[in-house]
Each structure stands twice: as C-alpha cells, then as structure tokens.
Amino acid sequence: MRPKLEDVAKHANVSKTTVSRVLNNRGYLSQKTIDKVNQAIEELNYQPNVVARQLYNKKTNIIGLLFPTVANPFFGELAEALEKKLYEKGYKVLIGNSMNDSKKESDYLNQLLSEQVDGLIVGTHNQGIQEYKYENLPIVAIDRVMNEDIPVIESDNYQGGKLATKVLIDHGAKNIIHTNGPIELETPAKRRRLAYEETMKAHDLIPNTVTLDFNISYQEKKKIFYDLFESYPGIDGIFASNDMDAALILQVAKEKNIRVPEDLLLVGYDGTLMTRSILPDLTTIIQPIDEMAEMAITILMKRMDKKETEKEYILPVTLWQGNTSKKTPAN
Amino acid sequence: MRPKLEDVAKHANVSKTTVSRVLNNRGYLSQKTIDKVNQAIEELNYQPNVVARQLYNKKTNIIGLLFPTVANPFFGELAEALEKKLYEKGYKVLIGNSMNDSKKESDYLNQLLSEQVDGLIVGTHNQGIQEYKYENLPIVAIDRVMNEDIPVIESDNYQGGKLATKVLIDHGAKNIIHTNGPIELETPAKRRRLAYEETMKAHDLIPNTVTLDFNISYQEKKKIFYDLFESYPGIDGIFASNDMDAALILQVAKEKNIRVPEDLLLVGYDGTLMTRSILPDLTTIIQPIDEMAEMAITILMKRMDKKETEKEYILPVTLWQGNTSKKTPAN
DNA sequence: TTGTAAGCGTTATCAT
C-alpha cells in the first residue's frame, strides 16, 4: 500500500493538516515541524495523490487535445508544440486521435467533458457534433469551425491558397488542378479552395478542384492521382491540399515519367519541419504551427479565466520556395 | 454549477445510491425507478465526475506515454498506434514529450507516479533515471533499457543492423559509414552498431561508426554530414541510424553532386509509413511499429495484473528495398 | 427494491 497523508502524519506525530501545510508551504510552521514532516515523507517515500487533489480543487491541470492523428506531421508537430508550451504552464496533456471517426470523436468529447480536463483544444474535422453541450468546458478549435461559441485559431488560408496558385501561374502553368477536402465540412481550409478559384479566374484560367475524402488509404489515393493524369493529360500544375498528397503526386509523376518541374509544377501545403527537411525541394505553404499553438493556448487560458475572446484568429502563412514550382531543372 | 449525483437524486426523489446504481447497472432496480432517474439525468444534463470515481476506484484508466517527441514520425506513429489500441481497451492516454531533456523526463515521471496513471510506457532515452522508485507503477519500456525490473519491447536491432549492412555490401559498397547515437546510452539500438561492425569485419571491411548526439539541430547535423563527405571522400555507402538522417544525407549528397545510388549507396532505419510514402525510394529497415505497440500493451496489462513477464521481447524487422541501395539508376 | 452512512486522499475553515 502506498502511504497516504495520514500515514505521514502518524509517523511524524502531527496532524494531517500540518503535513498538508508542509506539502503546500502554507500557514505558519516551525522549522522543527517542517523538518520532522519532511523526514517522515522521505522515510515513507510518500507521494501525494493527485486525484484526491483534483477532486478537492476541481481542477485537473490537464488539457485535452483532440486531433485526427498525430501520425500526420502537421498534427504531430502541433501536438508537440502544444504539449511543450502547456507543460511550461503546468498542464499535462491528454491526447485523443479521432481518425476522423465521429463516433470516437464524440465519445472522447463525452468523456473529457466529465470534469476530466480543464480545457480542450480540438483539431478534428467531423460534422454533426455542433449541437453538443459544451457549456462547462472551455474549448478552442484549430482550423475547424465547431460552433458559434468556440473560437477558431487558423492560418491565413485565403492568403495561402492565393500564394500557392500565384506561384504556379507566375511560372507558366495554365491547367492547374487543386485538391481539397469534402466541401460540406465547415473548415477554414475551404478558403484555400475559394482563393484558388478566384485567383484562377482573375487570370482567365479555369479552376478545377478535385475533392478527396480524408480517410482514403494511401493506395486508393495513389490510384486517384494516376487517374487524374489520365483524365486531364494537359495538367501542368497542381496545388495539393497538403504535403503528403504532394509527395504522393511527386511519386506518381515519376512513375509516369512526368518531369517536375519541367512538365508539371507542384505546390503542397502545411510545410512542416518534417516534410521540409525530408523533401526540401517541394514548394509549399508553411502554416505557422508554433504561433498557432501559442495562440490556441493563450485563447484557451482566456476562456478558462472567463475572459472575452474574439471568434477568430488568423495567422500569416509563408511560402517555402522549393524547386517543384519553378521552371529550372530540379536535379 | 454542474449538477452532481445528489442533485439528480433529489430531482428524481430517490437516494444517491439508487442513482449510482442506475448509472452503473448494478443491483436490483425497478424499471420505474430506472426511467425516473434517467429522466432526471437527462433533464439536468448530468455528467458523472470522473475524478471522484477515480478517487474511489483508485484507478484512472489513463496510461502515460513518455516519448522524446511525437513530431518524429517513428514516435508519432507509435503513439498513434498505442493510443488507438488503448482506447479500444478503455484507456486514455496522457502524453509527455521529454525532448530527451532529463529534467523534464524525471519531472514527468514524478508526477505520473502520483496515482495519476495506471501504467506507463516509456520510450525516452536518458541516462540517470535508473534509480527511481517505480515500485507502485507498472511500466514497460520501448527500445530502451530502464532497469532490471522493467520489461523492454524492441525490434530486432541486431538483425536490422545486419540486414542494412549486408544490403550495402552486397551491392558493392566497401567504405561504409554508420551513424548512431551516443554509446553511453543503454539502448537496444546499440546492437545495430554491433551488428554493423561485426558484419563489416566478417566481410573484411573496416567499420566506421560516427556518433551523433540526439539533440543537435537540423543545421548542425547537415554541417556534420557535409564534413563527413569531406573527411572521407571515398565513402560509397552509409547506414544511417534513422530515415530522417538518411533524408538529410540524400539532400547533402545532392547538393554535393554525389549521385545516389551510382556513387553512394544509402540505407535508413525505422521505415515509418510516413517516410515510406514520402520517400519510397529510400531503402530502409522497417520496425514493426504496430506489433511493438500491441506487445507493449499486452505486457503492460500483464504487469498491471501483477502477472509475470519476460524481461525482453524482440520483434522481427523487415527490409524495405528502395533504390538508394542498388546500383541501378534511381531517377 | 431502496436508503443510510462510511470511505477514497486531499485541502481549508475554524478553533485553540
């Protein structure tokens, strides 16, 4: 059996209150008592029970993170940044990967609502959880519109979409395809599509957005890209919705002997440290992951303090100029 | 204020016990009471307080995960797999990224020991925490020797090192360099080095292992690889300690106009889904992440049930044959 | 079939 406060108290011949005071540096204590208690703690190898504290304080110092998957580098780096910053503020992190499975997602929400976490940062992309009763739990969303009450942290998706499209156009691409997620989802990423389409039209080009579901497998996706090149043989530019897709397109192009950038210009999205170091040649739009994490925490803390917040926080993106988007030999 | 059990009880004109029974399907209840209670729960939008339950049950249903960083795809995918499997068993996951910072690591351990988690899966790589008092907490380690009492789950590092080295040798490389972590660390990954060195010697080749610290930055690492090519102009093969390093070497080689695989053969390590899909050309050794996760959980559960376990569980690796290791044109 | 009361391990109020 683990020793508890009471055991320490008995061992040191003092009351539980005194031990608690020593533990928390509260009230007046004689040095003698302090030493005695500390010695007892030492001798019994006592560790306070966090759960009992949580119950009394009605505070767990845990923040929930709900993301599709940390195996995706964007969310992995985001989770990493959040965990790091939260740790510095004294919070621990309970993580749930919903895999965009709405059952798992609402299940998690349900459980986390039960006083298990002090706040929640959500980055999943599912429909149909809007109507949830969140009243008790401070939440912020990253790149995802949950409902009117929940502030959204996002990067400047419109600007990102415009930047990506312009890079392709400026280097001579005309038949540019854009891949994006399901249009029904209320996500700020939809603005990328809008930016792409508007930018194309502004240059008298015809936009062509291909919708890809989130959960399709690597193999299926590969097949879709294969078919894409068959269906639109004239493609000379692609603005992919993320770097993983861009990498896959790069692969398909290679297998089909389509040279990048000579025959095809390509721009990805996200620009994680990971993909930039593995695939530095890939032109991409960098989302400011660290700043997004910082902002998410700042806003969450405000919410936890019952302070007012804005509904939306938009952070600037930057262009990573690789050589998949300029017509100079890549190799 | 959130409603509590007592509020529900009052609302339904029953005792707390009855409400608790309804909540947990225990004992004999009349259907009428059940309905009445459920209605009250509904009307008050009641959610049980998890922390109070945890205190009573002395069980949190939380497993702690302590890894260097989920931003690294190997740990990201491992964390992902663990979270998924644990979720199915009814556990949630508290994650700590130590960044190989031993202060943060022991800090986490300290906190998690305090009845906060039911078990712990550790994958960090630090010295000096051996002497910790883990008696109360079931722990398993992944790819890391903690102390005699803690079972280790690992992939077959010796076989992996041998496989990697042989691929290079079989395709004609002679001046092969191997990069590895600090030699002081008690990690099973050291066996990779051993396998490399023994395999080299068995083929009358001279092993040359370059030690790289974990926490050096991308830029520093790049410089080290640059210098490597300067110092050993005759290099015709590299067995990198992980795929991220291999990718960086690929990049440096390209910048120095060293052709892969014509001038240089390269093998990485880890073979995550992520790197295999982004960089399918890279020959690498695949660690069986999913099986490792499964095994870690099985063993942890045994420990939690106070059952006996082995000290070491070794899982087989496989070779991913890209074309950075065979002397046929890569592009 | 339902209720009373004690207990899980802390912290804080109020005495002394």
Added chain:
DNA sequence: ATGATAACGCTTACAA
C-alpha cells in the same frame, strides 16, 4: 503554531 472536522463527488457495505 497546530489540530479537528467538513467538504470535494462518487461507490459500496450494510441495513431496512
């Protein structure tokens, strides 16, 4: 400067 006691919200013996 220290102690007795109630409270945090739940579950379960035990009683009725």
